[in-house]
Amino acid sequence: MGLFSARARHPDVRLAARAARAGPGNRVILLTQLPAAEVTPELAAVVDEIVTLPRTVKDGFLATNSILAMGSAWLKAAGLDLPDRLPMLYAPMPPWPEEALRALVLYGPDQLAAAYDLEARLSETGLVDVQLADLRNMAHGRHVGLLNRATSTVLVTLGDPGVQPLVDKTVAVLPASLKVVDLSTTIPGPIGVLDTLVGCMRLTGEIGVSRGADPGQPRVSPSGRKLYHLPWARLASSPDGSRPARVKATAAGMVDRSQDDLDAWVEAWHRWRQSVSGRPVSAVVLDYDGTCVPTKSRTRPPALEVQQEIHRLLDHGVRIAFASGRGPSVIEELRRWIPKSFWDDVVVGIYNGGLLNPLAADVERGAAPEEDLAAAADLLREGLVGHGWELSARRWQVTVQRVGTEIADAGAAVAAILEPTLGARLKVVESGHSVDIVSRATSKRAVVDHLDVKVGEVLLIGDQGEVGGNDFELLSYSDLSLSVDRVSADRSRCWNLSEDGTAGPALLAKYLGAVQLRGRAGARFSWKQPAVRRTR
Numbered sequence: 001m002g003l004f005s006a007r008a009r010h011p012d013v014r015l016a017a018r019a020a021r022a023g024p025g026n027r028v029i030l031l032t033q034l035p036a037a038e039v040t041p042e043l044a045a046v047v048d049e050i051v052t053l054p055r056t057v058k059d060g061f062l063a064t065n066s067i068l069a070m071g072s073a074w075l076k077a078a079g080l081d082l083p084d085r086l087p088m089l090y091a092p093m094p095p096w097p098e099e100a101l102r103a104l105v106l107y108g109p110d111q112l113a114a115a116y117d118l119e120a121r122l123s124e125t126g127l128v129d130v131q132l133a134d135l136r137n138m139a140h141g142r143h144v145g146l147l148n149r150a151t152s153t154v155l156v157t158l159g160d161p162g163v164q165p166l167v168d169k170t171v172a173v174l175p176a177s178l179k180v181v182d183l184s185t186t187i188p189g190p191i192g193v194l195d196t197l198v199g200c201m202r203l204t205g206e207i208g209v210s211r212g213a214d215p216g217q218p219r220v221s222p223s224g225r226k227l228y229h230l231p232w233a234r235l236a237s238s239p240d241g242s243r244p245a246r247v248k249a250t251a252a253g254m255v256d257r258s259q260d261d262l263d264a265w266v267e268a269w270h271r272w273r274q275s276v277s278g279r280p281v282s283a284v285v286l287d288y289d290g291t292c293v294p295t296k297s298r299t300r301p302p303a304l305e306v307q308q309e310i311h312r313l314l315d316h317g318v319r320i321a322f323a324s325g326r327g328p329s330v331i332e333e334l335r336r337w338i339p340k341s342f343w344d345d346v347v348v349g350i351y352n353g354g355l356l357n358p359l360a361a362d363v364e365r366g367a368a369p370e371e372d373l374a375a376a377a378d379l380l381r382e383g384l385v386g387h388g389w390e391l392s393a394r395r396w397q398v399t400v401q402r403v404g405t406e407i408a409d410a411g412a413a414v415a416a417i418l419e420p421t422l423g424a425r426l427k428v429v430e431s432g433h434s435v436d437i438v439s440r441a442t443s444k445r446a447v448v449d450h451l452d453v454k455v456g457e458v459l460l461i462g463d464q465g466e467v468g469g470n471d472f473e474l475l476s477y478s479d480l481s482l483s484v485d486r487v488s489a490d491r492s493r494c495w496n497l498s499e500d501g502t503a504g505p506a507l508l509a510k511y512l513g514a515v516q517l518r519g520r521a522g523a524r525f526s527w528k529q530p531a532v533r534r535t536r
Helices: 011-022 063-078 110-125 136-147 164-173 189-211 222-228 243-251 259-276 304-315 331-335 371-383 407-422 445-451 504-514
Strands: 002-003 028-034 049-050 102-107 130-132 151-156 179-182 283-286 320-322 347-350 357-360 390-393 396-402 426-430 435-439 456-465 483-485 515-517 523-525
Touching: 002 011, 002 063, 028 063, 063 189, 102 110, 102 136, 102 504, 110 130, 110 151, 110 189, 136 164, 151 164, 151 189, 151 331, 243 259, 283 445, 304 320, 304 504, 320 445, 331 347, 347 515, 357 445, 371 390, 371 396, 371 407, 371 426, 371 435, 396 407, 407 426, 407 435, 445 456, 456 504, 483 504, 504 515
Parallel strands: 002 028, 028 049, 102 130, 102 151, 151 179, 283 320, 283 456, 320 347, 456 483
Antiparallel strands: 347 357, 390 396, 396 435, 426 435, 515 523
16 A cells, blocks of 8 residues: 655654554555655554655645656556656646636546546635536436536546547537536556646646636635644544454454454454463564564664663563574674674574574575575576576575565465475475575574573564464464564464554564563563543
């Protein structure tokens, strides 16, 4: 799901992101003109990725430049080539009749976005009253209201090559005296919508000229400013307390779940929470990419709040270990922010648990893959179809990436090639950025076993907890396991406790903060669910 906001500063943006993330499985990409570092931590915590678009000139009230820039970026992201010129930028714009107080916007199926944009511009500026009607709504009754007010209404048509014959036939049936402004584009497909948007923006300007007003700089009343700055995010209803259950229900395939199904998952959620409440915590094992650091910025140190929580636990004798799908590079990253005095005590399992060492130990790079992994690499080089595949083979692991391909799709392609001949000896797991092939005997659980403490007293945290994810085995090893993102369908473990859609490192900091230090009693896990506000 794409969330557009030029400056990403208004609290409504975070409220929209939280609402989107509250739906289980939803992924949110923020497209903004701010550098990622300038996005507020509160907003960054509830989006999966931040994409910075080129800055445009400063916008007025109607955000014309920002909307066109973001629309263009969205089309480019979809792989479409934009023309050098959009016809509507240069087409003559018919004058708006001074006596026209209403507009009925008649649009084809693909022009819905442009129709909504025009309605917003004309309604927000108060230039004319607006009504929207698609082509069939017009045929099913809207024509009556139109003709009853024909003297004060202009019919604005938004068509494209796919529906232009029907637009023309519809207009031809109506009385010839009806005033019509045609903003139909000659460009087919999504790019045609961008062209129509330009026409709608220019028409708004023409109507403003006819009224002696500048739509981009309207007079905003004091009450309007107060409305804009109302604390919606604080006043809106709080989460209902069921999101952890809904996330699990979705993982179990209950997309169209009944209330009885959801109630059963809520009950499972309460039982799990009671079973782990107050549980002793002797150690914490963490995935790294996607859990401690965002996948897109995995070469940077974690957020300060994550570092502080890990340092707090280390200072009080709680053992910390990391289980990563990466190789020696993760060791270098950890050494940048974990105090050297703890390096001998911190265990790092790289290559999905294929190699275990204390953080103080150096690891040899560049070792050739073992026989089965070498065979897998050869099969993949020969069998993967298309361009852009990147493959690296190490002694303990083969890693595959492809830019522009969903990880799940890449994983399916890799598994289809390897399963017939090597499936009994190798397994395919997915991280947030790559597909890894490792021996069947390799597991992140090895990190837990290496700590030599009770498995039930080790807090396990990752982000890819679904079947096939590279944290599935880790997070299914104990009931004291949490995900900062994807979960399995097992009701007894691997829960995501976020109520507002917070994910990744921001949610990890909350999980670690729930490990309470109690002197001689040691550390215990105590999760306090946020208060739920009841609506009246």
